[in-house]
Amino acid sequence: xxxxxxxxxxxxxxxxxxxxxELRILRxxxxxxxxxxxxxxxxxxxxxxIRKERLHRVASLLxxxxxxxYQMLADLFGVDYPERExxxxxxxxxxxxxxxxxxxxxxxxxxxxxVPTLREVFPNADWAERExxxxxxxxxxxxxxxxxxxxxxDWEGHPLRKDYPLVGRRPVLLFNSVKxxx
Amino acid sequence: MTPPTATETTxxxxxxxxxxxxxxxxxxxxxxxxxxxxxxxxxxxxxxxxGFLHTGMEKTMENMxxxxxxxxxxxxxxxxxxxxxxxxxxAVEKLLDMELPPRGQAIRVIMSELQRxxxxxxxxxxxxxxxxxMSVFFYCFREREAILNLFEMVCGGRMTPAYIRxxxxxxxxxxxxxxxxxxxxxxMPTRIDEYDDxxxxxxxxxxxxxxxxxxxxxxxxxxxxxxxxxxxxxRPHDLRKISPYCGYEQYDFEVAVGAExxxxxxxxxxxxxxxxxLKILEQALTALPDGEHLADDPRVVLPPKERVFxxxxxxxxxxxxxxxxxxxPAGEAYGCIExxxxxxxxxxxxxxxxxxxxxxxxxxxxxxxxxLPEMIQDRLVADVVATIGSLDIxxxxxxx
Amino acid sequence: xxxxxxxxxxxxxxxGQQGFLLAKLDDLVNQVRANSIWPxxxxxxxxxxxxxxxxxxxxxxxxxxxxxxxxSPRQADLMIVAGRVSxxxxxxxxxxxxxxxxxxxxxxxxxxxxxxxxxxxxAIIQGxxxxxxxxxxxxxxxxxxxxxxxxxxxxRKKIMNQGKLNRAAR
Numbered sequence: 001x002x003x004x005x006x007x008x009x010x011x012x013x014x015x016x017x018x019x020x021x022e023l024r025i026l027r028x029x030x031x032x033x034x035x036x037x038x039x040x041x042x043x044x045x046x047x048x049x050i051r052k053e054r055l056h057r058v059a060s061l062l063x064x065x066x067x068x069x070y071q072m073l074a075d076l077f078g079v080d081y082p083e084r085e086x087x088x089x090x091x092x093x094x095x096x097x098x099x100x101x102x103x104x105x106x107x108x109x110x111x112x113x114x115v116p117t118l119r120e121v122f123p124n125a126d127w128a129e130r131e132x133x134x135x136x137x138x139x140x141x142x143x144x145x146x147x148x149x150x151x152x153x154d155w156e157g158h159p160l161r162k163d164y165p166l167v168g169r170r171p172v173l174l175f176n177s178v179k180x181x182x
Numbered sequence: 183m184t185p186p187t188a189t190e191t192t193x194x195x196x197x198x199x200x201x202x203x204x205x206x207x208x209x210x211x212x213x214x215x216x217x218x219x220x221x222x223x224x225x226x227x228x229x230x231x232x233g234f235l236h237t238g239m240e241k242t243m244e245n246m247x248x249x250x251x252x253x254x255x256x257x258x259x260x261x262x263x264x265x266x267x268x269x270x271x272x273a274v275e276k277l278l279d280m281e282l283p284p285r286g287q288a289i290r291v292i293m294s295e296l297q298r299x300x301x302x303x304x305x306x307x308x309x310x311x312x313x314x315x316m317s318v319f320f321y322c323f324r325e326r327e328a329i330l331n332l333f334e335m336v337c338g339g340r341m342t343p344a345y346i347r348x349x350x351x352x353x354x355x356x357x358x359x360x361x362x363x364x365x366x367x368x369x370m371p372t373r374i375d376e377y378d379d380x381x382x383x384x385x386x387x388x389x390x391x392x393x394x395x396x397x398x399x400x401x402x403x404x405x406x407x408x409x410x411x412x413x414x415x416x417r418p419h420d421l422r423k424i425s426p427y428c429g430y431e432q433y434d435f436e437v438a439v440g441a442e443x444x445x446x447x448x449x450x451x452x453x454x455x456x457x458x459x460l461k462i463l464e465q466a467l468t469a470l471p472d473g474e475h476l477a478d479d480p481r482v483v484l485p486p487k488e489r490v491f492x493x494x495x496x497x498x499x500x501x502x503x504x505x506x507x508x509x510x511p512a513g514e515a516y517g518c519i520e521x522x523x524x525x526x527x528x529x530x531x532x533x534x535x536x537x538x539x540x541x542x543x544x545x546x547x548x549x550x551x552x553x554l555p556e557m558i559q560d561r562l563v564a565d566v567v568a569t570i571g572s573l574d575i576x577x578x579x580x581x582x
Numbered sequence: 583x584x585x586x587x588x589x590x591x592x593x594x595x596x597x598g599q600q601g602f603l604l605a606k607l608d609d610l611v612n613q614v615r616a617n618s619i620w621p622x623x624x625x626x627x628x629x630x631x632x633x634x635x636x637x638x639x640x641x642x643x644x645x646x647x648x649x650x651x652x653x654s655p656r657q658a659d660l661m662i663v664a665g666r667v668s669x670x671x672x673x674x675x676x677x678x679x680x681x682x683x684x685x686x687x688x689x690x691x692x693x694x695x696x697x698x699x700x701x702x703x704x705a706i707i708q709g710x711x712x713x714x715x716x717x718x719x720x721x722x723x724x725x726x727x728x729x730x731x732x733x734x735x736x737x738r739k740k741i742m743n744q745g746k747l748n749r750a751a752r
Binding site for chain 2: 040042043045071072073074075077079080091093097100102122123124126127128135148149150151152159160164166
């Protein structure tokens with residue numbers, strides 16, 4: 001054995017989370033909001049699952065706290081996991097331009113359950129929530145104009161649900177009168 | 183103060199008229215329906231109706247193997263197919279934890295920047311056409327043909343390339359491509375200057391575009407507006423610089439910014455972006471590394487054709503990859519790039535099978551368009567046309 | 583000329599018997615119609631960009647007389663359905679088609695308007711011939727400008743050979 005024997009590696013401190021500040025601030029001001037934190041630092045992705053009742057508060061905190069600065073709602077969308085009881089996840093991607101940091105908020109709801117709207121905090125949630133309603137059927141409480149945005153207004157069903165077939169349910173549109181679809 | 187939102191028009195007060203800029207309209211750049219409430223020529227309220235090009239692409243992609251879904255991505259932002267391919271492939275490669283070879287990265291950059299110029303040329307042509315300058319439309323499309331010829335040389339497709347694949351690019355450059363590209367690069371700068379000269383000093387152009395469609399930086403963040411409209415406000419926010427991908431950090435280029443955030447500034451930003459793209463292309467072409475264009479990852483990448491035709495294992499490997507596809511470990515990844523329209527992102531949820539579980543496209547034009555009613559509030563109808571043109575929206579990616 | 587006569591076959595026969603002068607007039611009318619087609623700007627998606635490229639100097643649709651792309655259906659006689667037609671757009675397509683005056687023709691440009699194309703799903707009408715009668719189908723995704731020009735030339739042939747006073751031959 002050489003003189004400089006191989007020392008067992010020091011137990012290193014757990015790596016600091018990139019969203020440590022966010023979690024600290026959220027835990028201080030809104031302690032019951034956070035349900036679960038998932039991180040994948042290699043991909044620079046961090047998800048915080050929150051209670052839907054706290055969505056507005058959490059988003060406002062993230063936006064208004066100076067050191068966090070999540071000024072932009074980059075994206076809002078849904079994912080359908082039909083095997084789970086809470087089958088829908090609504091994901092919010094927040095972006096902080098000052099720190100170039102992205103954060104995902106996740107809200108899980110079950111069939112028919114509504115999510116509070118985020119329009120008052122981020123105005124661009126308007127169309128995105130309408131799209132989630134259109135494609136998944138998740139209603140948003142407090143949205144003044146929740147109607148379909150991508151599919152025709154009289155469409156039945158919510159296409160991006162996993163139980164909706166790709167080819168659709170109604171026959172190909174053969175119509176003989178120009179209804180006021182517009 | 184709650185910002186004005188694009189909602190269904192409540193019954194209009196009697197002194198306004200409701201004008202429909204219907205889905206079929208020469209200036210809406212696609213099938214967009216705008217319902218304007220006008221007081222004379224002034225827009226008092228505007229509502230945008232989208233969905234006339236909804237194609238169910240996200241659901242279609244859930245039913246296709248990962249590599250095959252690239253063909254669908256071409257058709258979203260159909261003016262910048264290569265960029266869509268790139269964003270999707272970045273997300274899938276993150277899920278696969280793949281490392282790409284330097285030549286593959288450089289080829290991706292070259293294609294991305296060529297596509298950016300092509301997209302901006304279409305923007306300039308149609309934007310100028312809306313405002314009345316028809317000649318620029320023809321010039322821009324003529325230049326675009328040169329770029330489409332390059333694309334066709336490389337992958338066979340003009341507008342729907344599906345060239346950038348998971349692991350790199352599908353084929354290496356053919357013989358003669360680099361010379362053609364160099365010839366293009368030697369001619370293009372003078373052409374851009376020509377178009378700029380046609381417009382920049384033109385009184386009509388200045389009247390129609392300056393002080394029109396103002397949007398401040400704070401507004402951009404509130405509405406999620408990215409890309410040239412954001413940079414026109416003065417904020418140098420370009421994902422190629424801020425979160426570099428594909429080796430963009432090696433190239434020396436400036437981020438184009440404007441000052442006022444109006445239509446004219448968006449014009450100058452995009453013109454400068456075209457020039458900077460040419461700079462990046464020069465650098466990428468001279469520094470093009472040798473090597474493989476595809477990652478050496480047999481899980482994902484097809485074996486070379488010579489081996490497929492001579493070895494049984496390679497044939498089976500090819501067969502399985504093409505018919506069944508490759509499984510991607512479960513997880514979620516977000517691949518975002520700076521497309522010519524703004525921040526384009528693909529959020530891919532994988533469940534371990536060969537087909538994506540969910541593909542969400544974050545379309546820049548969707549969020550840029552949502553801000554339109556606020557930009558045209560109390561402006562003239564003519565300004566509406568100029569503003570829509572300056573946003574450079576593509577309904578294909580808005581409606582997916 | 584063709585619009586004035588009713589479409590009853592025996593009248594057509596009578597006219598056929600009437601002979602040379604009217605037949606030549608018919609030819610002239612068809613020539614004029616074929617050589618000055620005014621397309622409608624009905625670009626929907628990617629094919630629209632290739633349609634614009636067809637008008638561009640490289641491929642130049644203007645040399646076939648189809649330079650004047652009208653935005654208003656009232657002034658157009660050819661509707662090139664360029665792109666995928668979604669369920670929401672279908673009624674709009676039909677309304678615009680109905681607003682076009684006779685004689686009118688439709689070219690389904692691209693795979694999506696011919697048959698639904700790549701998108702065999704809930705959102706896309708599987709071929710615009712479910713909605714409007716189509717004269718020429720131009721396959722491709724997107725079809726090259728040369729293909730579209732070929733399609734327009736085929737349409738010209740069709741117009742030139744169009745049923746004379748008997749419109750049932752159309």
